[in-house]
Amino acid sequence: AQKVTQAQTEISVVEKEDVTLDCVYETRDTTYYLFWYKQPPSGELVFLIRRNSFDEQNEISGRYSWNFQKSTSSFNFTITASQVVDSAVYFCALSEVVAGANNLFFGTGTRLTVIP
Amino acid sequence: DAGVIQSPRHEVTEMGQEVTLRCKPISGHDYLFWYRQTMMRGLELLIYFNNNVPIDDSGMPEDRFSAKMPNASFSTLKIQPSEPRDSAVYFCASRSAVGNSPLHFGNGTRLTVT
Numbered sequence: 542a543q544k545v546t547q548a549q550t551e552i553s554v555v556e557k558e559d560v561t562l563d564c565v566y567e568t569r570d571t572t573y574y575l576f577w578y579k580q581p582p583s584g585e586l587v588f589l590i591r592r593n594s595f596d597e598q599n600e601i602s603g604r605y606s607w608n609f610q611k612s613t614s615s616f617n618f619t620i621t622a623s624q625v626v627d628s629a630v631y632f633c634a635l636s637e638v639v640a641g642a643n644n645l646f647f648g649t650g651t652r653l654t655v656i657p
Numbered sequence: 658d659a660g661v662i663q664s665p666r667h668e669v670t671e672m673g674q675e676v677t678l679r680c681k682p683i684s685g686h687d688y689l690f691w692y693r694q695t696m697m698r699g700l701e702l703l704i705y706f707n708n709n710v711p712i713d714d715s716g717m718p719e720d721r722f723s724a725k726m727p728n729a730s731f732s733t734l735k736i737q738p739s740e741p742r743d744s745a746v747y748f749c750a751s752r753s754a755v756g757n758s759p760l761h762f763g764n765g766t767r768l769t770v771t
Contacts, residue, residue: 574757576759578762583764584746584764584765584767585762585763585764585765586748586750586762586765587762588759588760588761588762591757591758591759593757632700636757638757644702644705644713645690645702645760647699647700648699649699650699
């Protein structure tokens with residue numbers, strides 16, 4: 542079963558529009574961590590945020606914000622006033638804190654294209 | 658502060674040849690991971706080490722793949738013999754042992770096996 546689902550394969554927006562990238566996860570653990578990574582066209586994977594399962598506070602960092610809702614098992618990512626430099630593939634990931642487990646399960650990614 | 662360093666950035670080789678990918682983790686990080694990224698399968702964990710010891714290699718596709726970490730600052734992923742289906746981007750990542758700190762990835766090695 543897919544542990545992390547990113548249903549949106551590709552999204553295109555016009556510069557300055559807001560965009561939300563969806564992430565739905567599945568786990569039986571009560572303690573887990575959620576992450577977002579960005580993969581720009583250059584190919585590297587850039588860490589954006591980590592959230593643990595006990596902290597449902599939403600977070601804002603500049604134009605980026607994250608909405609964590611345990612009730613719906615979702616960890617959505619919103620970019621406000623998108624810019625061309627935001628064009629990338631964005632990955633949501635889940636880490637389950639089971640004794641000895643140390644894997645990061647990645648979603649299939651959402652390719653965001655910001656059109657100037 | 659140097660990040661995770663991988664070499665080479667690109668590798669093109671012929672089927673049957675041995676390929677060695679290299680990784681230098683961030684200094685002080687206790688965990689090192691090897692991931693493979695393909696269009697078909699996305700990002701897959703191949704193996705990870707804790708304090709230079711392999712902990713979980715269940716993601717290694719087959720015996721043609723092997724990984725070593727002879728010391729805290731160096732790891733290799735070897736494919737022998739290579740096959741066209743091994744073509745992918747291979748990422749190395751490291752993290753500290755503190756809490757569930759995030760993985761820091763290298764720039765990846767794009768491997769093409771012809």
